[in-house]
Each structure stands twice: as structure tokens, then as C-alpha cells.
Amino acid sequence: MQNLVFNIAERNEKGKKVRIKGEVPCIIYGESLDKSISCKISKKEMLKLLSCPKNSVLSLDLDGTLEKCVLKEVQRNTFGEIIHLDFQYVRKGDTIKLKVPVNYTGQGFLESKGLLVESIISEIQLQGYPEEIPESIKVDVSELNYGDEVFAKSFAIPKTLKSDITDDTIVARVVALVSELQQQEVESSEL
Structure with missing residues (x-):
């Protein structure tokens, strides 16, 4: 995980007023905080922040104080415009829950055999220390x-992390790129 710093500022005004000024309202919350912190971020900082991997530990410079958080x-x-960001505060020693994407590599080998990976689960939730997630x-599906x-037990995740699925959960299967019925239709139309 990366550790990056972004500038934000505390806010007292409502979210609508912040958006009119061209900024994005956000909030920092967490069990370790006495109360949630309402803040705002510039669109430029937000775009940089959103280009980071989804589960990076971020250092938010809140008016000179660094707050460790995850988005x-x-x-x-x-209309698809971003109107609010939620950050979870992470104190050293805290565990967090994050959704992590599952990426299947070697799909080109399967496609060359007329096969395709049908993803049943595209992300899983992991719980643990942020630096371990x-x-x-x-x-790798190239040999299938x-x-x-593909079962969840094939995931290479540290034993210190907890997952929201069991080892015997099916996360993907290999299917034909073209179904047998479609293949028969193609062959009969060629006659």
C-alpha cells in the first residue's frame, strides 16, 4: 500500500455551499475519533487522490495536522459528478475492513483455447492492518x-487477514467463449 499526502481543510459551511465554491465536501470518521470531522478538498487534490489505488493509506493534511485515513x-x-468523499480514520494498531479487487491473469491463454473466465466474485472484503492489505x-488462470x-482458498493473502468469504467459495469458473449451441448454429449456417 502506498502512503500519500493530500491537503484538505476543515469546514463549517454546508456541502452545497462548498460545491458552489468548486470544492468537494468530505468527512473523516472512525472509532478512534471523538467525533466526525467535516472537511473539504479541492477538485485538483481530489483528482490526484482518486488516481491512487483504491485501498491506499492516505495522509490527509488537515490544516497542518496529518490524519491517516483510507477512502x-x-x-x-x-450525472456521475463526485459530490462527497468519506474517509475512515486509521490509528496505528487499528484494523480496518476494505474491499479488494480480484484480478485474473493469464486470460489470454484461455481465450486462445476458446475459453473465458466467468467471474462470480470480483472483489472481497478483507479485515486487518492497513499495511498488510x-x-x-x-x-493465475492460464493453466485452467x-x-x-477457482476457489477462494487459491487466493494468496496473508494469514493475518480475515476475509468475508470461506475457502470453499467459488469465485470464478472457466466457460466456453462461444456456447455449444452457438457453435452448432455457426456450423449449420456454413453448410
């Missing part, structure tokens, strides 16, 4: 064949 939620309006979980299934 928990990005709220958007009906990976940015993504990589699963038609009908093979």
Missing part, C-alpha cells in the same frame, strides 16, 4: 481448462 466511499450525483488479489472452478 471508504465516493458519492456521486445522477494488498491493493488487489491476483489469480473448461469447467474448472
